[in-house]
Amino acid sequence: MRFYIETYGCQMNEYDSQLAEYELLRSGHEKCISPEEADLVIFNTCTVRKSAEDRVYGQLGHMKRYKKKRTIMVGVIGCMAQKSGQKLIDDVPHVDFVLGTDHLNDITRVVRFLQEHPGEKIVLTDQDDAFLETEELPRKEAGLSEFISIMRGCNNFCTYCIVPYVRGRERSRDPKRIIEEIMRLVAGGTREITLLGQNVNSYQWGKTDFLKLIRMVHDIKGLDRIRFTTSHPKDMSPEILQTLMAMSKVCNHYHLPLQSGSDTILKAMNRKYTEAHYRSLVETIRQADPLASITTDIIVGFSGETDADYKKTKEMMQFAQYDSAFIFKYNPRPGTRGWEIADDVPVPKKQQRLEELNAVVKETSDKRNALLLGEKVEILVDGRGRSSDIQQKGRTGSNKVVVFDSEEDLYGRLITVTITDAVGWTLFGKMASI
Numbered sequence: 546m547r548f549y550i551e552t553y554g555c556q557m558n559e560y561d562s563q564l565a566e567y568e569l570l571r572s573g574h575e576k577c578i579s580p581e582e583a584d585l586v587i588f589n590t591c592t593v594r595k596s597a598e599d600r601v602y603g604q605l606g607h608m609k610r611y612k613k614k615r616t617i618m619v620g621v622i623g624c625m626a627q628k629s630g631q632k633l634i635d636d637v638p639h640v641d642f643v644l645g646t647d648h649l650n651d652i653t654r655v656v657r658f659l660q661e662h663p664g665e666k667i668v669l670t671d672q673d674d675a676f677l678e679t680e681e682l683p684r685k686e687a688g689l690s691e692f693i694s695i696m697r698g699c700n701n702f703c704t705y706c707i708v709p710y711v712r713g714r715e716r717s718r719d720p721k722r723i724i725e726e727i728m729r730l731v732a733g734g735t736r737e738i739t740l741l742g743q744n745v746n747s748y749q750w751g752k753t754d755f756l757k758l759i760r761m762v763h764d765i766k767g768l769d770r771i772r773f774t775t776s777h778p779k780d781m782s783p784e785i786l787q788t789l790m791a792m793s794k795v796c797n798h799y800h801l802p803l804q805s806g807s808d809t810i811l812k813a814m815n816r817k818y819t820e821a822h823y824r825s826l827v828e829t830i831r832q833a834d835p836l837a838s839i840t841t842d843i844i845v846g847f848s849g850e851t852d853a854d855y856k857k858t859k860e861m862m863q864f865a866q867y868d869s870a871f872i873f874k875y876n877p878r879p880g881t882r883g884w885e886i887a888d889d890v891p892v893p894k895k896q897q898r899l900e901e902l903n904a905v906v907k908e909t910s911d912k913r914n915a916l917l918l919g920e921k922v923e924i925l926v927d928g929r930g931r932s933s934d935i936q937q938k939g940r941t942g943s944n945k946v947v948v949f950d951s952e953e954d955l956y957g958r959l960i961t962v963t964i965t966d967a968v969g970w971t972l973f974g975k976m977a978s979i
């Protein structure tokens with residue numbers, strides 16, 4: 546079959562879509578680049594906020610039109626599949642199969658069964674404790690920058706969050722498999738990898754903890770850059786940060802989801818760190834490397850958030866001077882502990898807080914970018930710019946895009962540029978050396 550996978554949600558879902566893709570390719574199916582050409586359309590879904598689900602329902606609605614014209618198979622996988630199961634087929638009868646988060650590697654078996662039994666429906670959502678592994682990842686071609694899953698699931702049960710329910714308990718992956726996969730990618734041309742997990746700092750496989758794993762990855766020859774996400778602030782410490790910052794391949798970008806700057810709200814959210822602890826992390830980074838970037842996620846209008854609590858969040862944002870931040874309005878999710886508590890901040894207030902904090906991020910990120918003016922930074926060249934034939938672009942370790950001009954195609958190279966201008970999110974640079 547010709548298949549098309551549409552991915553919603555976080556980087557972990559993007560990684561899972563690649564797994565599903567490999568599974569399908571390996572059994573002889575063919576990938577295509579739009580749903581119009583496909584016989585099999587798969588939605589890899591997210592359920593973290595209601596808006597994520599609404600988008601999927603909207604797209605699934607379009608599939609009905611497709612199905613009227615020709616025979617196609619429609620599958621839903623990922624977090625919303627895990628959460629809703631049979632309900633998805635009840636709501637959208639033209640869905641043929643629903644596979645929960647521990648059933649990605651059943652995909653080819655399920656597709657074959659449905660090819661042989663048209664009209665049947667399959668729903669698999671039971672959860673498993675093992676780390677989901679496919680036989681081998683026969684990556685077709687290694688990209689310059691790739692994601693690697695090092696753990697699955699989450700044990701933290703933040704009050705507002707549905708992820709632990711849909712992704713199951715935390716399971717770390719065998720470091721041997723991680724290293725093998727990275728080495729295979731590096732042999733194929735990958736220069737930068739991002740280690741993925743809901744909480745990478747709590748990685749643990751026997752005696753191998755997160756720092757030990759990073760050291761193992763660091764030793765891989767030919768790999769230039771290591772990124773990781775997400776670090777839960779409760780499991781990050783100034784000491785761990787200092788160790789990471791001393792490793793040359795570890796990129797100077799730290800994503801530390803704050804969620805709230807108020808101790809009262811952090812407690813209500815079950816985040817298990819204090820504002821003071823978070824501050825010590827920010828201080829450590831800023832002192833060791835003033836050009837490192839810090840990014841975050843923040844929720845406004847969580848149950849019980851007063852004006853004073855909100856002010857604390859705003860103050861922390863001023864203190865941290867984030868390079869960028871995602872601000873979300875609190876959206877209670879059925880099944881979480883938060884669902885049981887009154888959602889008592891009115892929507893207009895949430896909206897107002899969201900807009901205000903977005904303005905703060907804009908201001909701090911402009912300031913952070915301005916700090917780079919005149920600085921020499923290293924970038925990994927990953928593509929072409931849009932304004933001329935010789936314009937190329939790359940990313941700094943701190944995860945900022947820099948465009949620059951060069952006659953020579955420098956794709957895949959690490960080069961040094963001097964930052965000459967900053968416009969919105971984009972930096973402009975001049976080549977300093979190769």
Ligand code: SAH
Binds near residue numbers: 594802843875
């Ligand atoms: N494991 C990661 C990311 C989880 S989901 C972490 O711990 O940070 C990504 C972000 O979505 C979260 O950081 C949080 O800011 C936001 N989020 C999660 N549940 C939410 C909800 N119910 N309403 C609004 N935002 C939410």
Ligand code: SF4
Binds near residue numbers: 701702706777
């Ligand atoms: Fe959700 Fe908290 Fe786990 Fe992140 S750490 S996935 S916010 S429960």
Ligand code: F3S
Binds near residue numbers: 553591592593624712
């Ligand atoms: Fe969404 Fe699942 Fe990621 S709920 S944010 S896709 S872990």
